[in-house]
Each structure stands twice: as C-alpha cells, then as structure tokens.
Amino acid sequence: xxxxxxxxxxxxxxxxxxxxxxxxxxxxxxxxxxxxxxxxxxxxxxxxxxxxxxxxxxxxxxxxxxxxxxxxxxxxxxxxxxxxxxxxxxxxxxxxxxxxxxxxxxxxxxxxxxxxxxxxxxxxxxxxxxxxxxxxxxxxxxxxxxxxxxxxxxxxxxxxxxxxxxx
Numbered sequence: 001x002x003x004x005x006x007x008x009x010x011x012x013x014x015x016x017x018x019x020x021x022x023x024x025x026x027x028x029x030x031x032x033x034x035x036x037x038x039x040x041x042x043x044x045x046x047x048x049x050x051x052x053x054x055x056x057x058x059x060x061x062x063x064x065x066x067x068x069x070x071x072x073x074x075x076x077x078x079x080x081x082x083x084x085x086x087x088x089x090x091x092x093x094x095x096x097x098x099x100x101x102x103x104x105x106x107x108x109x110x111x112x113x114x115x116x117x118x119x120x121x122x123x124x125x126x127x128x129x130x131x132x133x134x135x136x137x138x139x140x141x142x143x144x145x146x147x148x149x150x151x152x153x154x155x156x157x158x159x160x161x162x163x164x165x166x167x
Contacts, residue, residue: 055087055148062086066095077101089146109143112165139165 065084066074077098086092094102113136120132142161145151152158
C-alpha cells in the first residue's frame with residue numbers, strides 16, 4: 001500500500017524499509033534460539049535446497065528444460081498438457097507458453113494493474129479507495145508469492161487470485 005498510496009508514499013516506504021531492516025537484524029541475532037529456528041536466515045545461505053525443500057533444483061530443472069527446447073517450442077511453448085514440476089509460476093509459464101505466451105501474460109497483468117490504478121484514482125470515497133488499494137496489494141502479493149510457488153495450479157488458490165481480480 002505504501003507504494004501505491006498518493007500522499008504518504010515516501011514516508012511510508014521509508015518506515016517499511018526501516019522496519020524490515022530491524023526485523024532482519026532481530027531474526028539474524030536470535031536465529032540460534034529454538035523458537036526462531038524456522039526463520040534461520042543462515043540456513044538459506046548454507047543450503048538453499050534444504051531450506052526450500054528442493055525448490056531451487058526444480059527451478060533449475062525448469063530452466064534447463066526451456067534451454068533444451070527447439071526454437072519453435074521456445075517461442076510457442078510445449079503446451080499445457082503433461083507434467084513439469086517447477087516451483088516458480090513465471091518459469092512454468094515460460095516452459096508451457098513460450099516467449100510469446102509469457103509476453104501476453106505480462107501484457108495482461110500490465111493492463112490489469114494499469115486499469116485498477118486508473119479506477120482507484122477516479123474513486124472519491126476514501127473507504128472504497130482503501131478497498132481498491134487492498135485488492136491491488138493482494139494481487140501484487142499473490143504475484144510476488146508465485147516466484148517461490150505455482151499457486152495457479154491449485155484451484156482454491158487460483159480462484160483467490162481471480163476473485164481478487166474480479167473485485
């Protein structure tokens with residue numbers, strides 16, 4: 001919300017950065033305590049694959065699949081049939097839809113967000129504008145989360161994204 005708010009953008013973004021840095025240092029200092037073992041940031045740097053339950057290897061596998069495709073499949077993808085397990089929505093779409101499909105997907109997201117931001121600017125009621133800000137933030141959070149997971153293949157979570165988009 002700090003990024004899309006009109007008036008408090010710089011102050012809110014600065015406060016968010018300070019809070020995140022403080023949280024990072026707090027977790028780093030207390031990572032050896034048993035109750036904070038789950039958030040041990042040093043585990044990520046020691047073995048990213050162990051921490052993420054193999055996600056890094058699966059994303060590397062997805063990239064290797066894409067690199068080994070012929071040029072026509074790189075452009076148009078291999079299609080949505082078959083199974084490839086990649087824990088990154090964008091790499092998954094790159095393999096399945098190709099460069100053309102990922103471009104169309106990016107254009108579609110750009111149109112969604114530009115339309116939503118334009119609608120938000122035209123709303124005079126602060127309560128409705130706040131709801132619109134929350135919806136936009138929810139969509140953005142869903143897209144950021146898809147860097148580490150492919151939620152759109154799990155119908156209840158995919159429905160959540162499209163429900164937010166519909167609102």
